[in-house]
Amino acid sequence: MNRWVASVAASVVTLSLIAPAQILADESERDDRLFQQLGGLGGIDLIVEELLVEISRDLRIVEQFAETNVERFRRLLVEQICDISGGPCEYSGDSMELVHGGMEITEAEFNALVENLITAMDTARVPLAAQNRLLRKLAEMRSDIIHQ
Amino acid sequence: MATGGGTQIEGAAGGGVVPWAVIAGYGAEDEFGADATVSYATTRDLDLSVLALSVGFDNRFELSFGHQRLDVGPLDTQVRQNVFGAKMRLAGDLIYTDMPQISLGVQHKRQQDFVIPSALGARSSSGTDVYLSASKLFLAGPGGRSLLLNGTVRATNANETGLLGFGGAENDSHRLVGEASAALFLSRNTAVGIEYRQKRANLSGVDEDDWWDVFIGYFPNKNFSVIGAFVDLGSVAGLERQSGAYLSLQASF
Ligand code: HEM
Numbered sequence: 509m510n511r512w513v514a515s516v517a518a519s520v521v522t523l524s525l526i527a528p529a530q531i532l533a534d535e536s537e538r539d540d541r542l543f544q545q546l547g548g549l550g551g552i553d554l555i556v557e558e559l560l561v562e563i564s565r566d567l568r569i570v571e572q573f574a575e576t577n578v579e580r581f582r583r584l585l586v587e588q589i590c591d592i593s594g595g596p597c598e599y600s601g602d603s604m605e606l607v608h609g610g611m612e613i614t615e616a617e618f619n620a621l622v623e624n625l626i627t628a629m630d631t632a633r634v635p636l637a638a639q640n641r642l643l644r645k646l647a648e649m650r651s652d653i654i655h656q
Numbered sequence: 657m658a659t660g661g662g663t664q665i666e667g668a669a670g671g672g673v674v675p676w677a678v679i680a681g682y683g684a685e686d687e688f689g690a691d692a693t694v695s696y697a698t699t700r701d702l703d704l705s706v707l708a709l710s711v712g713f714d715n716r717f718e719l720s721f722g723h724q725r726l727d728v729g730p731l732d733t734q735v736r737q738n739v740f741g742a743k744m745r746l747a748g749d750l751i752y753t754d755m756p757q758i759s760l761g762v763q764h765k766r767q768q769d770f771v772i773p774s775a776l777g778a779r780s781s782s783g784t785d786v787y788l789s790a791s792k793l794f795l796a797g798p799g800g801r802s803l804l805l806n807g808t809v810r811a812t813n814a815n816e817t818g819l820l821g822f823g824g825a826e827n828d829s830h831r832l833v834g835e836a837s838a839a840l841f842l843s844r845n846t847a848v849g850i851e852y853r854q855k856r857a858n859l860s861g862v863d864e865d866d867w868w869d870v871f872i873g874y875f876p877n878k879n880f881s882v883i884g885a886f887v888d889l890g891s892v893a894g895l896e897r898q899s900g901a902y903l904s905l906q907a908s909f
Binding site: 647 | 684685686687715751752795796797799800801802843844
């Protein structure tokens with residue numbers, strides 16, 4: 509092996525060792541940094557507003573929301589995002605399993621909603637790192653939402 | 657998110673030279689996806705062209721076909737190979753489970769121009785690789801950027817992926833090689849990464865080196881992606897220091 513190869517191999521190994529450690533460090537965040545990066549309550553309001561616009565135009569999933577009380581959905585989603593991002597809110601809605609029970613949400617529908625959320629966050633000018641941190645927290649809920 | 661990945665030189669969903677555990681296309685369960693890819697690598701003495709087609713079903717099964725042509729300048733000749741691939745996701749999910757996504761794959765290879773490989777001492781013009789890949793995407797990795805890590809273990813007796821046939825005087829049976837890659841997403845549609853692929857020599861007197869590359873991938877939308885790389889193939893068929901440029905264009909449906 510020449511020197512180049514050895515150093516690239518070494519960087520692969522190092523990267524794979526360092527990365528999970530950093531991710532673990534990230535996981536233990538118990539502050540409101542993410543809430544601030546999302547732009548506080550005003551920012552989250554804007555994200556959810558844009559998300560509703562995206563959903564209303566998305567033929568893949570809009571049907572699922574045909575009978576939804578939009579005001580309640582908006583209020584609870586803002587509350588939930590505020591809560592999980594470390595902001596001064598406590599989610600008061602029902603559990604994800606209960607809410608999405610009977611909807612039989614598919615993986616593709618879940619992906620569609622994530623795409624809409626990304627578009628909404630882009631429109632709201634949320635920085636990439638904050639987008640990814642929020643997406644990671646929402647990703648943890650996926651198994652309670654799909655196939656219920 | 658570019659979770660369909662690119663297409664590696666043997667036709668499987670992956671990076672440039674290393675397969676990943678992802679299934680071709682952007683499909684979820686119950687969905688169908690397909691990719692068509694052209695790739696080209698050029699070094700001092702070699703030009704490798706690849707045409708690959710792959711389909712993914714249900715985010716679980718992948719079937720692929722790759723046609724490779726290696727033009728060897730100094731020998732004024734070319735060797736071609738067809739690769740028939742299949743991959744199945746066994747466990748995990750690239751993004752949504754703590755466990756990485758794990759897939760088992762096979763690549764059945766049929767070398768089409770056996771005169772040169774046989775002159776170099778290759779035993780067979782066809783062979784089958786079996787590999788196990790594990791891939792994981794950390795959505796918010798270092799600095800909040802998404803990081804994809806991948807490791808592959810392959811059992812093979814191919815010479816230069818099979819372009820120079822299979823087996824030789826030094827070794828004829830399948831042996832294990834390791835492959836790894838990492839990609840960091842600088843934005844939603846741009847990633848940079850590195851790949852490493854271990855290779856072992858079977859032919860006596862003909863060196864075979866590990867391959868590595870550094871790449872940049874651009875995924876402007878779900879239907880198109882482009883990957884450019886600097887690739888180092890080391891010594892191939894007795895031709896030393898083969899490094900150069902790699903470009904891959906992919907259309908997805
Ligand atoms: C990360 C993903 C998701 C999160 C965090 C989420 C969160 C929520 C929240 C907080 C509510 C209000 C709860 C309540 O009323 O008590 C809700 C309701 C709802 N969600 Fe989701 N949801 C997600 C994914 C989805 C997907 C993929 C769909 C369908 C495509 C969906 C369809 C609905 C519908 C239709 C309601 C209204 C239920 C009703 O009218 O009673 N959700 N969701």
